[in-house]
Amino acid sequence: MRVDYPQSLKALLQELERLPGIGPKSALRIAVFLLNQPKEAIDKLVQALQRVRDQLKLCRLCFNYAENDLCEICQDESRETSLLCIVEDPIDIAVIENAGIFRGRYHVLHGVLLPIEGIGPEDLHISELIERLQNEPINEVILALSPTTEGEATSTYIAKLIKPFGVKVTQLAMGIPVGGSIDYADQLTIMRALEGRREL
Amino acid sequence: MRVDYPQSLKALLQELERLPGIGPKSALRIAVFLLNQPKEAIDKLVQALQRVRDQLKLCRLCFNYAENDLCEICQDESRETSLLCIVEDPIDIAVIENAGIFRGRYHVLHGVLLPIEGIGPEDLHISELIERLQNEPINEVILALSPTTEGEATSTYIAKLIKPFGVKVTQLAMGIPVGGSIDYADQLTIMRALEGRREL
Numbered sequence: 001m002r003v004d005y006p007q008s009l010k011a012l013l014q015e016l017e018r019l020p021g022i023g024p025k026s027a028l029r030i031a032v033f034l035l036n037q038p039k040e041a042i043d044k045l046v047q048a049l050q051r052v053r054d055q056l057k058l059c060r061l062c063f064n065y066a067e068n069d070l071c072e073i074c075q076d077e078s079r080e081t082s083l084l085c086i087v088e089d090p091i092d093i094a095v096i097e098n099a100g101i102f103r104g105r106y107h108v109l110h111g112v113l114l115p116i117e118g119i120g121p122e123d124l125h126i127s128e129l130i131e132r133l134q135n136e137p138i139n140e141v142i143l144a145l146s147p148t149t150e151g152e153a154t155s156t157y158i159a160k161l162i163k164p165f166g167v168k169v170t171q172l173a174m175g176i177p178v179g180g181s182i183d184y185a186d187q188l189t190i191m192r193a194l195e196g197r198r199e200l
Numbered sequence: 201m202r203v204d205y206p207q208s209l210k211a212l213l214q215e216l217e218r219l220p221g222i223g224p225k226s227a228l229r230i231a232v233f234l235l236n237q238p239k240e241a242i243d244k245l246v247q248a249l250q251r252v253r254d255q256l257k258l259c260r261l262c263f264n265y266a267e268n269d270l271c272e273i274c275q276d277e278s279r280e281t282s283l284l285c286i287v288e289d290p291i292d293i294a295v296i297e298n299a300g301i302f303r304g305r306y307h308v309l310h311g312v313l314l315p316i317e318g319i320g321p322e323d324l325h326i327s328e329l330i331e332r333l334q335n336e337p338i339n340e341v342i343l344a345l346s347p348t349t350e351g352e353a354t355s356t357y358i359a360k361l362i363k364p365f366g367v368k369v370t371q372l373a374m375g376i377p378v379g380g381s382i383d384y385a386d387q388l389t390i391m392r393a394l395e396g397r398r399e400l
Contacts, residue, residue, distance in 0.1 A: 005294060006267045008248075008255040015248040018241075020233045021226050032291060033220045034249070035256065035265070041218075042253040046246050048208075048215040049234070053242040055208045056235065065235070067206045091232060094205060 063108040063125050065090045073105060080104045082139040086158065088112055088146065096144060107132065112145060112154040133165045140168040147174050263308040263325050265290045273305060280304045282339040286358065288312055288346065296344060307332060312345060312354040333365045340368040347374050
């Protein structure tokens with residue numbers, strides 16, 4: 001005799017629960033929030049979703065998010081063409097841009113190598129990277145993948161692959177995060193910080 | 201020189217961050233998840249939102265969620281008309297229904313009294329409750345509001361208001377939750393559990 005939510009509410013809860021980090025309780029909380037708002041609140045969310053679906057694509061050159069054929073950065077002629085930074089996700093670009101010191105361009109892999117899940121080099125934008133090395137005046141490739149096992153393996157793979165093209169291949173420094181405490185740094189981080197120590 | 205996300209992505213993040221429990225990090229995670237899915241995933245979410253916006257309304261009688269003029273429960277002629285359970289939100293109905301023993305009907309206040317935030321009796325569906333007491337053969341009103349300060353104050357207010365109509369007014373029992381440990385029960389819960397003790 002269990003009485004359920006109306007069909008339309010159940011369907012919405014099901015869709016919300018498919019989103020990452022949203023369980024049954026948060027889905028319900030979000031649905032109730034939307035139902036308690038004027039209908040325009042739902043319209044605004046719907047429009048934002050539709051706009052992203054219709055307008056957001058990937059840059060033809062670097063695979064960053066873009067609303068045109070080229071992303072904002074690839075369109076910007078003031079950016080250095082000799083420096084190329086390799087990242088895993090478009091989101092990482094914003095993180096690096098926020099630091100405000102990198103003036104080169106990017107190339108987004110959209111993932112890292114994950115042999116166990118069947119993700120090989122052909123699933124990442126690696127052939128397009130090779131093409132760029134042949135077509136653009138790139139001197140240095142900076143590998144800015146996360147220092148996880150998979151990120152490191154991907155960096156090593158790419159470094160080996162592109163060195164024959166005569167470019168300098170570098171990697172972001174690993175060490176104690178600024179503002180972080182040495183007490184909390186793990187063994188591997190301390191090892192990398194020691195290896196990368198600098199004279200003052 | 202900060203490079204931002206494309207406009208459409210920024211607009212979506214802004215809408216997602218307005219939802220309860222969603223901060224900038226989870227908004228980004230959800231947006232990236234949607235962008236990595238086939239476009240149909242966004243379509244399904246959009247359709248679910250539109251369907252709720254267009255089809256879900258409140259029951260004319262009890263203010264539960266409904267897709268018709270009357271909700272499923274008010275339409276069900278097998279439900280007892282003499283028992284009325286007062287709840288704060290439509291969500292509470294599902295919780296009580298899941299217990300499977302209540303066979304009466306409901307009345308949803310859509311909130312509790314919150315004088316500090318200016319929410320008075322006229323903002324809840326209390327006048328409609330009075331109307332129902334006059335029109336329906338109700339013998340007992342069960343107050344099933346949460347035992348918070350505001351819930352208790354609202355229960356007291358309603359009990360006082362409806363007793364003159366000659367109905368029995370009861371409240372859900374308070375005590376140690378089933379499966380809960382006495383060690384973890386707070387002082388007030390223990391007090392209420394002692395007051396409500398039953399002979400075995």
